[in-house]
Amino acid sequence: MPRGRLHRLPPEFFSRPRKPTVTGPVGAGAAPVAAPDVRVRIFVDFWNFQLGINQAIGKKFQLDWKAFGPWITQRAAELTLEAGQQGRMRYEGLHVYLSYNPKKPEDTKLRHWATNVLDRFPGVQVTAMERKPKNPPDCPLCHVSVAVCPHCGGSMAGTVEKGVDTAIVTEMIRLAWEKSYDVAVLVSSDRDFIPAVDFLDKKGLKVIHAGFPPKGVDLATSCWASFDLKKAKLPERP
Numbered sequence: 357m358p359r360g361r362l363h364r365l366p367p368e369f370f371s372r373p374r375k376p377t378v379t380g381p382v383g384a385g386a387a388p389v390a391a392p393d394v395r396v397r398i399f400v401d402f403w404n405f406q407l408g409i410n411q412a413i414g415k416k417f418q419l420d421w422k423a424f425g426p427w428i429t430q431r432a433a434e435l436t437l438e439a440g441q442q443g444r445m446r447y448e449g450l451h452v453y454l455s456y457n458p459k460k461p462e463d464t465k466l467r468h469w470a471t472n473v474l475d476r477f478p479g480v481q482v483t484a485m486e487r488k489p490k491n492p493p494d495c496p497l498c499h500v501s502v503a504v505c506p507h508c509g510g511s512m513a514g515t516v517e518k519g520v521d522t523a524i525v526t527e528m529i530r531l532a533w534e535k536s537y538d539v540a541v542l543v544s545s546d547r548d549f550i551p552a553v554d555f556l557d558k559k560g561l562k563v564i565h566a567g568f569p570p571k572g573v574d575l576a577t578s579c580w581a582s583f584d585l586k587k588a589k590l591p592e593r594p
Contacts, residue, residue: 393446396429396541397537398425400450400544401453402470403454411568412568429446436562453483470484538562544572546572563579567582
């Protein structure tokens with residue numbers, strides 16, 4: 357549910373009646389002016405989101421990505437209506453950030469789908485970042501690097517996700533500075549986003565957390581409001 361932070365928001369955020377608000381003088385010749393639309397942008401930490409789906413709903417669940425952005429906007433509208441939001445909620449865009457390992461066929465397939473299918477849906481923008489090599493582990497006794505598994509002979513070197521969180525934070529702040537949204541919905545459970553959320557809150561912008569509680573409780577607490585994606589029944593692909 358929304359936190360008690362409405363005192364920090366601009367006056368135009370405080371109320372939303374069911375009918376358009378009349379502003380300015382009312383009298384002969386005065387035309388009613390409807391409240392401006394409230395623009396919503398959604399920021400998705402793809403792998404964090406996908407792991408949440410796998411754990412909370414199941415690996416067989418297939419999200420309807422085409423419907424996801426408008427669906428999230430509707431959930432945000434329900435929360436802000438409870439707090440008296442003024443103006444119609446408008447879906448402005450869905451930003452998806454993911455990483456991939458170019459050496460893995462399944463990751464190559466994922467990147468192709470994300471950049472050639474997902475990125476073409478209305479309002480969707482995909483940022484795909486290559487995972488960086490990670491040094492193999494060291495032996496805890498002699499501290500020698502173990503490059504090959506002594507049991508199966510497989511490589512012990514892995515990859516690590518670099519830059520995805522930074523890209524999300526940078527985009528959220530850049531678009532806020534450009535006045536490209538009024539409400540942000542953050543789909544992640546990563547508490548590393550808390551400083552960015554606090555910064556945007558101080559600037560008078562609402563950030564709504566969408567996740568799978570109890571994961572991400574610290575981030576949800578920092579956000580203006582939050583909701584449970586599982587209880588809200590994510591849109592499933594037909």
